Amino acid sequence: MKVSLLLSGPGRDPVGLHAPAPVTALPRRRTPGPLAVAAFLSALVAGAAGFGLTAFEAERARAVRLDAAENQAEALLSDLRDAETGQRGFLLTGRESYLQPYEEAVRGLNGRLAGLVRLGEAEAALARPAAELARLIPAKLEELARTIALRRAGDAEAALALVETDKGKSLMDAARAEAATLRTAAASLRAERDAAARRWVWGASVATLALLSGGLGLGLRLRRLRRRALNARVLAETANARLAAIVASTSDAIISFAAEDGRILTWNDGAEALFGYTAAEAVNGPVGLLVPPDLPDGDPTGVFRRALGGARVHEHETTRLTKEGNRIPVTVTAARMQASDGGVLGVSAIFRDLRPRREAEAALVRSEAMLRIALDTIPQMVWSTRPDGYHDFYNRRWYEFTGTVPEETEGEGWNPQFHPEDQEGAQSRWRHSLATGEPYEIEYRLRAADGTYRWTLGRALPVRDPATGEITRWYGTCTEIEDLVAARAALAEALEVKEALLAEVNHRVKNSLQLVSSLLSLQTNKARDPALRTALGEARARIGVVARLHQRLYQGGTHGSVDLAGFLQEMCTDTLTALDPEERVRLEFEETRQGGSGAAPLTPIDEAVPLALIGSELVTNAVKYAFPVGRGGTLWVRVRDAREEDGGITLEVEDDGVGLPEGFDPSRSAGVGMRVVATLVRQLRARLAVGEGASGRGAAFGVFVPGRHGQEGRKDDRH
Template sequence: MVTAPSHPGASEPDARRSFQPAAGLFLDSERAANSGRASRMSTHPSRPVTPVTKAETAGWFRHGPWADSPLGPRESWPQPLITLTDLALGSKTPTLIVWGPELCMVYNHAYSRILGDRHPAALGRPLPDVWSEIWDAIQPLVYRSLAGEALYFENERFLIRRDGVEQEAWFNFSYTPVHDETGAVAGIYCALTETTNEVRAERDRADSFARLQQLFRQAPGFMAVTSGPGHMLELANESCMRLVGRTDLAGKRVSEAIPELADQVYLQLFDQVYATGEAFVGRRMPVHLQPPGERSPMLRYVDFVFQPITDSTGSVTGVFVQGTDVTEHHHLEDQLRHSEVQALDLALESEMHARRLDALLEAAPVGIIYADANGRLEVVNAAIRKMWGNHPDATDVSEYHRWKAWWADGSERDGQPVGPDEWPITRVLRGEEEVSAIIEIEPFGRPGERRTAQVHARPVRTHDGALVGAVVAEMDITDQVRMQARLRESEIRFRTITDVMPQIAWSTRPDGQHDYYNRRWYDYTGMPEGTIGDEPWHELVHPDDRDEALDTWRTSVATGDPYEIKYRLRHRSGEYRWVLGRALPVRNHDGQIVRWMGTCTDIHEQVLAQKLLEDASRRKDEFLAMLAHELRNPLAPISTAASVLAATPDDPKRVRQLGDVIRRQVGHMTRMVDELLDVSRVTRGLARLDCDVVDLATVARSAIEQIGPLIDERKHQLITHLPDGELLVMGDRIRLVQVVSNLLNNAAKYTRSGGRIELELAVDDGCAVIEVSDNGSGIEPELLPQVFELFTQGARGPDRSLGGLGIGLALAKSIVELHGGSIVANSAGRGRGSEFKVLLPLAELERAEPGTGRMPSRRAVDARLSTMVVDDNADAARTIALLLELQGHEVRVHHDATTALADSRAQPAQLYILDIGLPDMSGHELAQRLRQQPGAADAKLIAVTGYGRAEDRTLSEEAGFDLHLVKPVDAGQLLDAVATVGPK
């Protein structure tokens, strides 16, 4: 059980050529490949899967049905195979032995767990059958090993079906060639270990590490990692690089990367943490920085944490530095401190300034609280009252529990209540110099409402340092926090909406560089999730569409015009599929483009359907043009002959010549109309077969008789290979003659004058074979798959000299399939001839119930028949009358049903020839009324009509007609019908 390795190896053909087994133990490469294919084509019945123990597996090896397997009875096995089998049974490692020319499988109990529900049915079966889904991948490895090469692979991935489920699995495995007694390679010994869990665990670790790296890079505070006593910078995130104004930090010592730190305390802090293994935390530490290119140094205030990094033994190997730039906060606190000092100075300076101070506090946008040393609230300004509502007075710290607040600083305590002893003012009154916090408060009188405040507290001392109170500044930052939350929620909603869209959604910056793709993009293209930015998206566009897509996009970016284009985009399967790309610019209130938002919609099926419709429309137009041409061809000589007949009615010879012309052309038109009707009935399943036991030799002779004039005209050489005896099938003789004549007609039309056509009948694998071949124009490769479709023809000139409507082969295929057979076409290409082969089931004579299958022969009638012809087409009625009169019959002609009925009552006829579409009543109604007349009840009724569908024939039969003929009626067919009518 293996899969193809990711590193290169010998190809299958090379391995097969290098493998030369002794004494013919293995088949040659071609026979082995054929054997593999045959094995994969075999089917095996499903069987219930039950757990099989190790002892039961061993029992299978020793007592299994080996006599029925390609390996034969176990007693006949070669000694190496027996030895390997015993070795495998005693091993706890999954072991597989592949042996013999059929690559039969022998394995131990541990391997059966890998097989899942394939065990125990896999014992003794060929490897290609058992692992059919991966055989194409492992086949080269098998032949390399059979050629004598030992193979080993680690953590190879492949897809297998196990217990009815397709799943990924990874394996370590080896292939070892096994030699028989003669020294030739007779099989393969495969030991393997499944590493699926380890591989997946490693992937999870890698994903976790990647996420940590992402968090490290995107952290709002700066972070850096150093190693060794020299403090070599290994990692620094973007915040760190922005702070120091440098990007080339990695791989340098701290003193080299940021030389201005040499005169400050930070290098000593690195040494201290590295030497002691104790963390250092520093608040508001000033850092003097001199970024490259800056003229003056920059002073920043930073909250630092220096954390030692230790290995598994506890030894310090480096330092992790985390910091937050609090410069702005520091300046704000300086301002607050300055305001506090000013307020205290004013309060202490004189009473006269008290009101002025109160006004200042009331007007201040920042909430101010002053409490005495016990915690009594003595001063509370308007901003505090606005934030906290109608709060109670507090006389000391013990009453602070009535003020509800929760931590909101994002730390581990976030969301937990603030205790009375944890308030910043409480801590300052206990002796701390400066305390800041971010809390969420619930104003008094407004239960359920939450406000977020940034709080800063400092002690108030006398000139000698005595604590006399505390000042608290509180800033309402609720709107800022909510705005940030709304922005985060808006982004989440945006990503959620775009991820559930069926289309690919994307956005770019104003310069056209992508900065977002939804999940559909990664699912569709197979690109690694998260890849954005400047990746070459256009490389996924079909090479033929790439330039247009890029030019159109650049034009839209430059002009601001909407982007819309159809192009082919590579799917993750490798297929290029049509998509509709659209994008619109997003503008700000000044009209400037701040973003592009776009989508790609898969329209592959619509594009293909449109092309199919266009192809169908084109073929329809070509067919209509061809039909018009083919109908005009016979109409032209018919029209000319009619004109000549009118001018020379007394020239019998010319009349006969022109009559032959008209008869031939009418016959040609009739065949075209019959073909159209036939193909309509057959392809819609409306045709009925009059099946009987038919000799294909007689079918072939009838077809040759029909097509003979065309073959003689084109001076073709027709070579036939017919069997000496009968070749019997169950079928409709007339339809089968139609199939063979269509194939011969097709060969005759597309073979140059004097060419060769062969017709052969044979028997192959229980089927009758009809094969028609020629050395004519052949069939182009692109046309060959469509040759049996309606109206399909090869290239033709404007004269359409070959004739036909392109439906003969489609009709032949439909008729053959109605008989349960098949038809195929082959050609080596244009100018190299073609070959058509029909396969039909042979007749099962013991179950056949043959009928006569013959039409009644024409019976000569000496007596004159009294005949009435009824047709509203005067020319049609008159020509039929002339034909019957030439045979000596008495004919009366009427052009409506009413007159005919009246004449029939006065003088009944022996034979009525009726059109169906009469002006005053239908031919069906006329026939029924004639049957009700005493003198015409036993007369012969023949329908002559342009309606030739199966249901039309049924209606005629129900109306009382004896025969239904379709216009134009062949003269011989009509005379045959008339000959069956005897005198009364």
């Protein structure tokens, strides 16, 4: 231990640096009694007192050693934890400033380890745990040093891998266990000492009562006074020992100065680490040992004189000299030390190194400067507000674009920069985001420096406190989108032109197909061959289906897609009317497709035309072949979404007629209608399913058209 915290003087009690309270010595009182009894007792007590004082001094020294050993063990573990904390911070960040606790702990550990080993040598029961701690702690420090060296070398992964081996954890756990063993041994020795002390006291009491039966009162009084003094002294020494351990283990420099001449009285390990002087070099040195020559007697504010006068100096910033002559910034906290009798002993001062804090402040300033440069360099306008929406920051781009100065747009000054027609909408949307915490996004016209208004996209997001979830700031941007708005307007105009052109194309295609249908009708009337007349009539019907579809596109205004279900229902109704004037067949039409916003779903024209022709052929075949003359029934036509993950359409035509011929294969059918169906199914890359109706009668045809992704997959499969 380099620091002695006991200051003695005439009429003064022992006192420690910043001790909770000075220990007051008990006043001595004379015990009245006959002179003969006093002389006789003096002879008897002299021998017992000599023996008792010798035993007491031995036990007192032993108690101090046990307390010191426990305190040293706790201080070692505390320093080791500080070293490990610094190591972890450095491994995670790579910043040297995090190693300050580690370096301070390493500087103090060796001296404390040596002191603990000496205490273990003095107490046999403490020798083994003290020796184990002396072995484990250097091993732990070596493990910490290896990880730090790897991290400094840039090999963070190797450093973390070394940590993950748990060797350091095992060493730390073993050190804690040995410290606990040391405390248990010390407690056991203390209990034995107390038991021995009790036995000695009771033995002495019995002997005293036997020998001094006539002086019982005086003996009891002396015993009480002695026990009180013993307890007071042990308590004072224990408190001072603990305080000394605290002072020795702190990283701050703690120094005390004498009142009469300012010489240095005490000097802890933190002072040695900060200023470079050992205790032997500094103790009894002058008050100006650490003061730069250009600062008179403790610096211009007179820290020593102010504290000696009774003023408390708290974290006063000043400059001090190290042993090497270097100036270092420090904070000084100083207070006057007083004895129990009111006398002034001197001044105790705590010096704390300001360099880490100033380095951190400088790093923060540099970081803020870099952020400011980045924000002023980017082409976007960036702004920030307080949680209540008060604008208190804009980057340089904002002022360049708007031509304003900082005072004009702070607070609510930003809103007048918008076009008058956009101000209310922007303000309302901003108030909504402030009230709900929802992201802010709106397009408005922002006044530029030249006085023109340019379309801008405003966006902002809140930043929340991770602990409470409350909004701490809003950060936003303004992005000029004048070209994008112009492009959108041009695109809308182009789409209008396209719609007009498509309407004209559909109209002309419909007229052309009607002309072809009329020509086929004339040719049919002139044909004499029944088979030719039938083929021409079927061709005319197919052309009519396509012509009606284009008419629907022209009239509906959706030139690239059509309501397929509506068209098929209309077509099937007209086909039955033409082929079944007796109304023998009843039509049931079902649609189970999902359209957006409640509207009928639309089908692209390149799918709608083949599906319409397939539906026309299947309905025509059903009326012609499923229901011979004199037979009636029901014909179901269904349009629904396909049950495939990529979407698509399913068209089903089912009847309860006579059914299909045995062994019917649509791919080998000689009928023109089925060949047309098969060709269109291949064109759509669809699947055709043929079977019995759901009731077990009639026939059922299903065409499954995959969605766009499914069609691409089928095309790839063919390759």
